[in-house]
Amino acid sequence: MSGLISELAVVPGRVTLSSGREADYYVDLRRVSLHREAAPLIGRVMLDLVADWSFDAVGGLTMGADPVAAAMLHASGGSLDAFVVRKQGKAHGLQRRIEGPDVAGRRVLAVEDTSTTGGSVLTAVEALREAGAEVVGVAVIVDRGTGAAEAVEAVGLPYRWAYSLTDLNLPTQF
Ligand SMILES: O=P(O)(O)OC[C@H]1O[C@H](OP(=O)(O)OP(=O)(O)O)[C@H](O)[C@@H]1O
Ligand SMILES: O=C(O)c1cc(=O)[nH]c(=O)[nH]1
Numbered sequence: 001m002s003g004l005i006s007e008l009a010v011v012p013g014r015v016t017l018s019s020g021r022e023a024d025y026y027v028d029l030r031r032v033s034l035h036r037e038a039a040p041l042i043g044r045v046m047l048d049l050v051a052d053w054s055f056d057a058v059g060g061l062t063m064g065a066d067p068v069a070a071a072m073l074h075a076s077g078g079s080l081d082a083f084v085v086r087k088q089g090k091a092h093g094l095q096r097r098i099e100g101p102d103v104a105g106r107r108v109l110a111v112e113d114t115s116t117t118g119g120s121v122l123t124a125v126e127a128l129r130e131a132g133a134e135v136v137g138v139a140v141i142v143d144r145g146t147g148a149a150e151a152v153e154a155v156g157l158p159y160r161w162a163y164s165l166t167d168l169n170l171p172t173q174f
Pocket of ligand 2: 016017018019025026027028064114115116
């Protein structure tokens with residue numbers, strides 16, 4: 001799996017990140033999470049990562065989290081639902097911020113493809129809590145080691161990642 005991430009997702013070059021920070025490379029995990037061979041592996045790796053946590057639905061802030069959640073749903077053999085947290089609520093239709101089976105009163109896992117500051121996944125956590133879900137923790141495929149762990153732990157949640165930058169032989173930054 002780490003080989004596939006290095007091969008498919010690491011894009012060298014100066015880039016502005018979601019938080020406005022700058023970095024010398026991007027880890028475009030959508031190229032992995034939407035890949036025919038890699039996506040099923042992601043489902044299994046992420047389920048293994050949180051095998052000791054109890055939850056029955058998984059998802060996060062659209063769109064990086066969406067294929068991760070779908071991969072886990074498919075790998076779970078029928079034990080997990082998935083959901084999508086919109087970046088903004090929708091003004092028409094049913095006006096739902098969180099799409100999918102209702103999460104109110106359920107134990108849920110918040111996921112992300114890559115975390116830098118943790119801001120995106122924490123937006124999802126906040127929306128989930130507002131919707132009445134109990135978030136049991138946060139899990140990401142790649143953690144950039146730049147504050148997400150501390151930010152997630154500061155809201156009282158455990159945080160796990162499948163791969164660090166060191167696991168991918170990438171230089172750590174800022
Ligand atoms: O930890 P953070 O500082 O929040 O950064 C990580 C976020 O940035 C990327 O998404 P992006 O904001 O580019 O949006 P997208 O998922 O809609 O492509 C990535 O998929 C994470 O969601
Ligand atoms: O912080 C980000 O925006 C970010 C970093 C990264 O390596 N990959 C990604 O998809 N987003």
